[in-house]
Amino acid sequence: MSNSSNPASRRVAIVGATGAVGREMVNVLHDRKFPVSELGLFASERSAGKVQDTPYGPKTLQAFDAEVVKGYDVVLLAVSGDFAKAHAPALASAGALVIDNSSAFRYDDNIPLIVPEINAHAFQGGGRLIANPNCTTAIAVVALGPLHKAFGLKRVIVSTYQATSGAGAEGMAELEEQTRNRLEGRPVTNSVFRHPIPFNLIPQIDAFQENGYTKEEMKVTWETRKILGVPDLALSCTAVRIPTYRAHSEAITIETIQPVTPDAARAVLADAPGVKVVDDPANGAYPMPLNATAQYDVEVGRIRTNLVFGDHGLDLFVCGDQLLKGAALNAVQIAELDL
Numbered sequence: 403m404s405n406s407s408n409p410a411s412r413r414v415a416i417v418g419a420t421g422a423v424g425r426e427m428v429n430v431l432h433d434r435k436f437p438v439s440e441l442g443l444f445a446s447e448r449s450a451g452k453v454q455d456t457p458y459g460p461k462t463l464q465a466f467d468a469e470v471v472k473g474y475d476v477v478l479l480a481v482s483g484d485f486a487k488a489h490a491p492a493l494a495s496a497g498a499l500v501i502d503n504s505s506a507f508r509y510d511d512n513i514p515l516i517v518p519e520i521n522a523h524a525f526q527g528g529g530r531l532i533a534n535p536n537c538t539t540a541i542a543v544v545a546l547g548p549l550h551k552a553f554g555l556k557r558v559i560v561s562t563y564q565a566t567s568g569a570g571a572e573g574m575a576e577l578e579e580q581t582r583n584r585l586e587g588r589p590v591t592n593s594v595f596r597h598p599i600p601f602n603l604i605p606q607i608d609a610f611q612e613n614g615y616t617k618e619e620m621k622v623t624w625e626t627r628k629i630l631g632v633p634d635l636a637l638s639c640t641a642v643r644i645p646t647y648r649a650h651s652e653a654i655t656i657e658t659i660q661p662v663t664p665d666a667a668r669a670v671l672a673d674a675p676g677v678k679v680v681d682d683p684a685n686g687a688y689p690m691p692l693n694a695t696a697q698y699d700v701e702v703g704r705i706r707t708n709l710v711f712g713d714h715g716l717d718l719f720v721c722g723d724q725l726l727k728g729a730a731l732n733a734v735q736i737a738e739l740d741l
Contacts, residue, residue: 410741411439415471415498417489418480419443419454419463422571423503426730427478432457434734437741442474472496476737479503480729494531499740501733507533508625515628518735519676520547525739532736537728538562538618538641539625542652544700544727545720548674549667550630554659556714558637560622563644563651564607565691568724569594574647581645595643604643616641649691650724657711664705667716671702676727681705689721697723698731 414431418424424443431438443454443461450465464470468489471477477498479486483506490507494500507513514524515533520543525532535543542560549555566573572594580590581600590598597604608617619639627635644651671677680689681703689701700722708715722728 411437412475412737412741413440413442413473414438414476414478414737415442415444415474416478416480417444417466417471418503420445420449421480422567422725423729424478424480425454426725427480427733428456428458430726430730430734434738436734436737440474442471444471468492472498474498476740477501478733478737490531494529498530499737500531501534501736502531503534503729503733505536505621507531508535508621508628515625516736516739517543517547517629517732518739519544519674521629521631522739525736534729534733534736535625535629536618536621537568537724538564538639538650538652539622539629540728540732541650541700541720541722541724542622542654543626543629544674544676544722545654545671545702545718546626546656547630548670548677549656549658549662549716550632552660552666552670553662555630555632555635555656556659557657558626558635559655560637560639561653562607562622562639562641563646563653563691564641565644565646565648565650565724566595566599567648568607568643568650577645577647599643599645602645605640607641607643615639646691647695648723648725649694649721650728651689651691651694652720653717654720655708655710655715655717657708657715659714661713662716663713664707664716667705667718671705676700677702679703679705689719691721694721694723696726698726700727 444466445463447465449463453460477500479502483504486502486504486506566577576594584600618641622639623637678699680701688703704719708717
């Protein structure tokens with residue numbers, strides 16, 4: 403691949419290329435025809451030298467080397483927060499556009515936290531290091547952003563139903579293995595999740611904080627406030643792990659500043675980028691993980707007047723693929739802002 407024919411072409415490095423998010427990043431770059439002149443896939447020392455099949459053809463994995471990665475135009479990080487803290491600032495200082503998928507920089511006031519459909523303006527003048535939001539937050543704000551712009555958000559209550567792939571490929575494997583063992587009468591042992599996941603719900607994702615919420619739940623509060631630019635937004639979240647493979651679901655209740663009706667909300671959401679309104683309950687049409695899986699758009703439905711807040715409230719149900727809009731797709735969309 404040569405960049406001579408396209409002045410917008412970029413040398414792109416993906417660090418953490420063997421993980422679920424890293425693999426999705428490669429696929430999204432190709433699917434969206436991002437102008438890649440060279441693709442570098444970086445992973446751990448133990449993966450170096452292995453060949454990974456990609457839409458760009460077979461690619462040999464390289465061990466991460468900061469000096470080598472500094473030569474790329476775009477660096478997509480699908481690594482731990484500690485790794486990102488150790489390397490991302492230096493990579494950005496060297497001139498690369500660094501988009502970090504960890505939580506390392508999301509709460510830094512000097513680093514933009516971006517969902518392009520909602521706050522692409524934050525990209526301008528924000529430096530070369532950009533934070534990608536938590537998957538749950540990204541899915542929620544695609545729906546909340548347009549509603550906030552139209553009606554104003556006063557209070558938000560979120561209950562999430564999060565797929566096992568939120569814990570990576572290991573989470574999905576544990577669901578599959580434990581389900582098979584349970585059905586065949588064998589012992590069920592868990593290592594990824596705190597409790598067995600088949601035929602169960604676990605109301606804990608990440609560690610509990612002093613206020614009784616988990617870190618995952620607080621991420622939704624902190625990040626939604628930053629992305630929407632409402633630092634005092636009243637938002638409470640309960641995050642639950644459920645025995646599905648992929649795509650997170652969220653039941654969201656909002657109290658609005660301006661009066662709102664379900665029809666008005668549907669009209670706003672129908673015009674919103676990244677949203678697909680699926681709201682015909684009489685015919686069984688509403689957002690579901692199976693339908694949202696592998697889709698770029700976030701499905702929104704079950705839109706109705708909230709019985710507590712009346713004409714200033716709505717209930718809605720949202721589903722989105724957390725490996726795509728919640729991670730890889732959002733990261734590539736941020737990179738597209740620089741073209």
